[in-house]
Amino acid sequence: MKKIIVLLLLTALLQEGFSQSDVHYSMFKLNRQIYNPAVTGENEALTFTSHYRDQWLKFPGAPRTFTFQGHAPFYGRNVGLGLSVVAEEIGMFKINMVSGSYAYHIRMENEVVLSAGLQGQLEHAQIRWEEVQATDPLDRIIGQQPSKLSGNVGAGIFLRKGEWYVGASMPRILNSKTYKDVDSEMQSMFSLRTYYFQAGTAFRLNKNFALQPGLLVAHNPSAPFEFDFNVNVLMFDRFGLGVAYRFEDSADAILQFKLSEQLKLAAGMDFTISSLQEYAPTSFELLVQYEFNFSSKGVHNIRFF
Template sequence: MKKLLSVITLFILGAADVSAQQDAMYSQYMFNMMGVNPAYAGSRGVLSAAALYRRQWVGIDGAPETYTFSFDMATRDNKVGLGLQAFNDKIGIMQTNGVYGTYAYRIRFENEGSLAIGLQGGISNFRADLTKVDLIDEDDQAFAQNINVILPCFGAGIYYNSDRFYAGFSVPNLVKSYLRKDAVYYRADVVAKKYMHFFFIAGYVFDINEDLKLKPSTLVKAVRGAPVQWDINANLWIRDVISVGGSYRTGDAICGLAEVQINDQLRLGYAYDHTISKLVKFNQGTHEIMLRYEFGWEKGRILSPRYF
């Protein structure tokens, strides 16, 4: 497995013109969409805190592992949303830590829908311990020095939602970074490149009967150097308390999804991904768990639909 991770690492670092570095992925993106669209901040109308842990490709030593923490809130007039995100993403010898601040301005319509324009900015620290890569030539000087750089982030998005429908488009990071061992360049010989990622999200809630609601949704991801990827999802809500569903991610995985609204403030989600790519022979799937707690300013004040 260590050899397999070395191959993956060398591909990411060495094939800069063929494959772009991908941002961390989440199967439960619909659980807290601020991770893919800054305009989502404050859309639920309360102070919301969320934590996520994702362990990908269980059984492969050094496989991707992600921790994410976020807070967002709306101002008293619900016109402005503010948010903060912190994350730690690891894969093999590479690790990225970052902190982003988010601002969203919301325009409300007479039909009770709203349109938000969001911005986010922050920094991340990318590190790669190249001395730990298994090499055929142990004296290869290209891997004699580690990478440790600070990367800027500036992103934007738009997001519309009503009681039943949402849609949004975003570019979480508009800054295209070129990584070298000793610095960050915008035009230079590079070890790897980090391109802009484009996201489109949409979903709708249908009433089946008084107790059941169906929420289909989708996420489309596009980045230079990689195929366009679709997440196609469906969740069945039972009495607004329990949700079960599934997801298909093109070329990557099929996912099982479950959520429980424990009370008005506390929500728990779990996802299991079964790999359908060639890596299926080497791992036992992916586990993801998320927890969200909402602090209402007034008892029982949950203004936005709990479905998204």
């Protein structure tokens, strides 16, 4: 019975990973560049972000994802350039990605900024068959590590005014299939396009407290729509307490700390509410961000935690 449960969980895990293909973080509001290249350079300072997610803690083969990003404004803040490195493991699959992003920011009347962004991506995907426990030790596929190097492109738009923003993006436009030597069903699930819509705002409740709600909608042709809601209460411009809800999947708790004007830290815990709750009850995220903002005249925007 235990083996059947593990098999069902792994099947659900692989379907989730392949049908979505893009990285999915619960603290999406703190790392928008991972979904939309148009936000590159939006906070007007050289910024580095490290983001780690451990999906389904202690479950063998569950997804683990690490992202490191850097982006900055150029040419009078009208251009943003960025670089992103992603390392992900899902069961016997290992994926490494490097992306470069470019954004152009058009500053309009009434402090409205319209941004358009492009990104190019290089991906190395590998299947580690040696991690599979085969019933036939003479199976020729065991011990092999088939891999492929592929490229993709993405695009996005982003509109912001003061404390609110909306954006739409497609991180992967090319609908390529990574492995040609596996069954057609797995090929069709691996690298389908995912469409994203983001929206959020921030407003002060009083001098010491601010509210920061956010929304992320994801759609992949091979999976149902995904809805993520996130709301954070910022206190004294230093600490944040947040909750999030992923429709029919998880409820999340998020803590944010502004340790200095440059260094920020956030941690989140997901609590599974789907049918997998009994076997994979929690997931964990950690984010560290450093902003090289050396100007003492910078305008503080509570849209950024």
